[in-house]
Structures are given as C-alpha cells and as structure tokens.
Amino acid sequence: EAEVAQSPRYKITEKSQAVAFWCDPISGHATLYWYRQILGQGPELLVQFQDESVVDDSQLPKDRFSAERLKGVDSTLKIQPAELGDSAMYLCASSFSGANTGELFFGEGSRLTVL
Amino acid sequence: TQLLEQSPQFLSIQEGENLTVYCNSSSVFSSLQWYRQEPGEGPVLLVTVVTGGEVKKLKRLTFQFGDARKDSSLHITAAQTGDTGLYLCAGQRGGSNYKLTFGKGTLLTVNP
Numbered sequence: 001e002a003e004v005a006q007s008p009r010y011k012i013t014e015k016s017q018a019v020a021f022w023c024d025p026i027s028g029h030a031t032l033y034w035y036r037q038i039l040g041q042g043p044e045l046l047v048q049f050q051d052e053s054v055v056d057d058s059q060l061p062k063d064r065f066s067a068e069r070l071k072g073v074d075s076t077l078k079i080q081p082a083e084l085g086d087s088a089m090y091l092c093a094s095s096f097s098g099a100n101t102g103e104l105f106f107g108e109g110s111r112l113t114v115l
Numbered sequence: 116t117q118l119l120e121q122s123p124q125f126l127s128i129q130e131g132e133n134l135t136v137y138c139n140s141s142s143v144f145s146s147l148q149w150y151r152q153e154p155g156e157g158p159v160l161l162v163t164v165v166t167g168g169e170v171k172k173l174k175r176l177t178f179q180f181g182d183a184r185k186d187s188s189l190h191i192t193a194a195q196t197g198d199t200g201l202y203l204c205a206g207q208r209g210g211s212n213y214k215l216t217f218g219k220g221t222l223l224t225v226n227p
Contacts (some may be wrong), residue, residue: 004157035217042121042203042217043158056214062210103148104205104215107158 002026004107012113018080025094034077035091037063082114119218125150138204139186146193152201177200196227
C-alpha cells in the first residue's frame, strides 16, 4: 500500500541549530502539505504545495522556516535557527488534486524536540 | 478564534459504552472529514461527508453532517479499547484549494 514517507522520525536538537525534515508523498499526488502539531492540539497548516508551487504559506514563520518542493515530488522543511517553541510533531500529507473532497494521506510524522 | 470547536476535549469511558463527540463551527464547509490519530502516528482518515444531513456508517462508528453543513458528530456504539485515540475533525471550505482546517480533537480513552 502506498504511503507518505517522512524522515527522520525523531530529532533532538539544541536551540539555534538548524534542522531539516524530508517528505516523499504518494506517487501521483500533486498536492503536498506540511502541518505542525503541538502535543494535545490539532494539526496546523504551515505550507501547501501544488506541484512545485506554494499555494498557501500564510502560517509559515518565514523568518526561520523554509520549505521547498523543487521537482514537484519530494519536499524539505527547514528550521533555522530552532527555538524551544518549535518542539512539536511535523506532519507531511499528500492528496490527489482533482478529488472533490481533498482527502489527505498523512505520514507518520517527525517528532522534534528542541533543548 | 478556533474555526472548528470539538467537544468534549477529553473523554474516558469503559469498554462497551456508547459515546458521541461533536465538531461545531459558525462557518459552512463544503466537506468535513474525521480522522483518528494514535500516539506517535499521523492521522488516518475515517470518513468524508459532503452533503448536508448525510449519515455514514463505518462498522460501529456513525458520522453525521449537519443540515447546514456547519457541524458534525461521531457516535461510537459499544466502544472497544482499540477505539482509543485522538479524534480530529477537519473542514474544507469551498474554493480554498483543498485547504483543510483541523479542530483540536477529542482524546478518547476506552478502558477495559
């Protein structure tokens, strides 16, 4: 069964360091999302790609976060420098554009702890 | 202001009991989805509802979309320990490029 792949599963870093997360969506899914989920809360959209173009990054803290999807397939989310408040689960999801309901398929997430 | 309000925030019940969780909004959604998330994992889609008044059943789970497409409920009959998890509703508003907005979720614990 096709899955959304994410790495690393866990990342511990010190504040002010740089971190990067990688996501490989389900083959053929043109839309890719990065969500941040703080413990005990629902996912919050950080950035949405349609192919290689950013559709929505209104909630992305652009002073320290960046995201790219250069060839419209896999994607990287970077944080530099990391802050204590960035500790969270970073979830990647993909969907097949054209589906009326925009159903999302999530990866297992990357758990970030900033010390 | 949270676009989607879920209640209750926490629910702890005994195996075999019935329960209902709610997802409410003042906004109209073109579709609404329910996900279940287990600790350390990503959310998994349970159901999508798109028509006002729609009712969908998935084994012991019954999902309903409000007539005005502003709210939804999830009812579980005879809960099992395997139902334990975070239940998230997520709404998609028309013309929003498939952007899904999530509620904060209901954390359900089913005790043996």
